[in-house]
Amino acid sequence: MILHRNLVFAVVDTLHLIFNEERYADKEISLTLKRDKRWGARDRNFIAETTYEIVRWKRLYTSIAEVKAPFSREELFKVFAVWATLKGIKLPEWPQFENTPTRRIKGKFDTLSKERVYRESIPNWLDELGVKELGEKKWEKEIEAQNQQADVILRVNTLKITVPQLKKALEQEAIYTKTSKKYPSALILEKRANVFQTQAFKKGYFEVQDASSQLVAPFLEIEPGMRIVDTCAGAGGKTLHLAALSENKGQIIALDIYAGKLRELKRRAKRAGAHNVETRHIDSTKVIKKLHNSADRVLIDAPCSGLGVLKRNPDSKWKLTEEFVENIKKTQAEILELYSKILRKDGLLVYATCSVLPSENFLQIEKFLTTEQGKKFKFIKDQSILASETGFDGFYMALLKRVE
Numbered sequence: 001m002i003l004h005r006n007l008v009f010a011v012v013d014t015l016h017l018i019f020n021e022e023r024y025a026d027k028e029i030s031l032t033l034k035r036d037k038r039w040g041a042r043d044r045n046f047i048a049e050t051t052y053e054i055v056r057w058k059r060l061y062t063s064i065a066e067v068k069a070p071f072s073r074e075e076l077f078k079v080f081a082v083w084a085t086l087k088g089i090k091l092p093e094w095p096q097f098e099n100t101p102t103r104r105i106k107g108k109f110d111t112l113s114k115e116r117v118y119r120e121s122i123p124n125w126l127d128e129l130g131v132k133e134l135g136e137k138k139w140e141k142e143i144e145a146q147n148q149q150a151d152v153i154l155r156v157n158t159l160k161i162t163v164p165q166l167k168k169a170l171e172q173e174a175i176y177t178k179t180s181k182k183y184p185s186a187l188i189l190e191k192r193a194n195v196f197q198t199q200a201f202k203k204g205y206f207e208v209q210d211a212s213s214q215l216v217a218p219f220l221e222i223e224p225g226m227r228i229v230d231t232c233a234g235a236g237g238k239t240l241h242l243a244a245l246s247e248n249k250g251q252i253i254a255l256d257i258y259a260g261k262l263r264e265l266k267r268r269a270k271r272a273g274a275h276n277v278e279t280r281h282i283d284s285t286k287v288i289k290k291l292h293n294s295a296d297r298v299l300i301d302a303p304c305s306g307l308g309v310l311k312r313n314p315d316s317k318w319k320l321t322e323e324f325v326e327n328i329k330k331t332q333a334e335i336l337e338l339y340s341k342i343l344r345k346d347g348l349l350v351y352a353t354c355s356v357l358p359s360e361n362f363l364q365i366e367k368f369l370t371t372e373q374g375k376k377f378k379f380i381k382d383q384s385i386l387a388s389e390t391g392f393d394g395f396y397m398a399l400l401k402r403v404e
Ligand SMILES: C[S@@+](CC[C@H](N)C(=O)[O-])C[C@H]1O[C@@H](n2cnc3c(N)ncnc32)[C@H](O)[C@@H]1O
Pocket: 231, 232, 233, 234, 235, 236, 237, 238, 239, 255, 256, 257, 258, 261, 282, 301, 302, 303, 304, 331, 335, 354
């Protein structure tokens, strides 16, 4: 592989913003990619993948490079040199890479890799939390799996097209996918590609959605004609799936505390041809009260630590804090208490997170079931998904029935 100057500089500039200015990796990478129209697919791929990899292995690489935050550009070039050396990529003869200690890099890699916090490149507090929650053996496997690059997975929008039809349509755009029996609406890309540029995407034939996440909406046992409330809808990944399962019949009310996310949801629903979706911004408690005892199905896709989706968001290893995890658990308990009131008697509720921590998942449900409100519910079943067992995101979902 030959390293091109403008691409390497683009990576270093992007890392500078992510590491020093606390910017989000996905947003910064997509801004960088807009910088130069002459970059082709390979160039864009190099910038995106390399930046993500260096973010993912930040602790390991910066320790090998012996640099500390805030990082100067010179230091970020050293970190880049570590990445290239460990990948076996020849460094060009630029002043930035002069005196790169190749042997020392390899030696330090071998030594540091003996310790999990370096090998898996995670903060100490996160490692301690993972061990406490999952036990050492499970956590070790899980964090290793979550450090692998995520597959690109599509959810076929069955309101507009069937799985075999989309597979064929994508082949005509040189995108090759495989199906999976366990995930009936999914197409898994054989090779990464920018699917958002395809005609199929513009026509609303699919959404990008991880395979584990695709299991959540079907867990609600949707039938066409139902009244469904998606209480933490965000930009609507699961709302759109609910719309497809309801075959556009009945009503889906999508709620969130952020109006901007709901605006994006509306745009996506239009593209997907999901006509039965209505958004409501939670700007006061009245919005929830109005819906009490009214829904056949309620989805609580709760805000969480995101400790199931590190594959997709490697920078959250560095942004997440212990305090955030503690606080979000309180929010989850409050949300369960308040939003479960939206369900009518005999209706079904799903509580889901993209976390692998039992304290956000089953233990949260167990606690809820002992509260005054929770006593009106019966636990039906749950599913804990680990990235180490499936290769996809870590997720949790619990199905409850309102019996009183
Ligand atoms: C896991 S994300 C939802 C993802 C979304 N359901 C999807 O499939 O794309 C959690 C969402 O909960 C929202 N949220 C946070 N606190 C909330 C609250 N108190 N009430 C409702 N939504 C909340 C966040 O804005 C975020 O969009």
